[in-house]
Amino acid sequence: MRNFKITIEYDGTNYYGFQTQKNPHLPTIQETLEEVLANLAGEPIQVTVAGRTDAGVHARGQVINFRTNWTIPVERVVLALNSGGLPRDVVALEAEEVSKEFHARFDAREKIYRYTIYNSRIPSVFHHRYSYFVPQRLDIDKMQQSAQHLLGTHDFSAFKAVGSTVKDNVRTIYEARVEGHGPLVTITLRGNGFLYNMVRIIAGTLIEVGRGKIHPDQMAQIIAKRERTLAGTTAPSQGLCLEQVIY
């Protein structure tokens, strides 16, 4: 059997997240992909994903892999997928044939997520699907200063959604950047893994720093105390995008 690694991009607005929802049945990215793949392969195909994204979350560089017996040459796979039934909000960017051991999730070493805020007095019709509208003035320098406390290896329990059952809450953040580009403010995080809702809770916390509600250096205590209630609210899903998975 051949094993394919595919990099995909999607607009998550109209999907109930990546992972197939059975009860009730709701449209997901996984189901959308598996349906097109099964048509191309003439047999059921099960997809493994690098990072399960939530409802409304986008991806510019999600990675999946799947095993199949099809005979499509690797250089024709991207076109076959994009012209083979994928809707306009899910696109294949790159395809690679990989060793049969490759696993999109277990082999991922790092992920880059970006959270985008639209910071302006007036919302934008062209950005609302891909950003979180914050009308209050944000101090980007303070946000950037505060984000530096995230760097390194920490127990990130303070930034984990209540109800998540993951046991090991230690993760390493290699890069944390807050940048302004006109009305857009982006928070970019590169790490070896992220807890459930971690990026959105970090974004919610940094927004409160930007608004002057939390002192930039308070981030260190929030991490150290490991209490979800000390961090900010969970910023909404539409601002989040999985940018890249590094192997």
Next chain:
Amino acid sequence: MRNFKITIEYDGTNYYGFQTQKNPHLPTIQETLEEVLANLAGEPIQVTVAGRTDAGVHARGQVINFRTNWTIPVERVVLALNSGGLPRDVVALEAEEVSKEFHARFDAREKIYRYTIYNSRIPSVFHHRYSYFVPQRLDIDKMQQSAQHLLGTHDFSAFKAVGSTVKDNVRTIYEARVEGHGPLVTITLRGNGFLYNMVRIIAGTLIEVGRGKIHPDQMAQIIAKRERTLAGTTAPSQGLCLEQVIY
């Protein structure tokens, strides 16, 4: 009665154009605005628009005006509209109280339209709502060279939708620019007016120039011959945006 001039932005994807459609009844920008305005004013309000846009066409700087007796101070009108029931794909940007003679359409001196092409081998999920995907390589220099023939005062019958009943087909184009920004190619036209589908037919023609199907200087003959069949196809609506109306 007071007369208000409002600059608005909209994502036209989910609308059947600006103008109210009665038969069958379909969602339009005009109806969306008039409903919110009537709620704020407590009386029916009729909107006059600078440029009626077609189904799927966007606007970053559309202008409307309407007469009302409401007592809302002008500096609160934008917020009142945006928080008063406008959906996320229609936003008020600016409000001005104007003389009672002001008419959004008749007083417009110039309009700026932009047509956006996404020129890449692979489509983009984040641009497909706001651009026309063209996978074939486009020669931007040739398109820019060709667009210069549009400048000045001409009978633009060659670029008018079949079926339009407008009598006077003479318009003046002051500015015509074709620019590349990564995979995005934009065609910007500033003129004293545009015939029905004129920008989209010009875009369709310039795309054929960019693909090498039409010689750049052939544009002069297409204009001179005034025959719709010599120009290119009508490029799809989602690439078009009304950028600005100048008074």
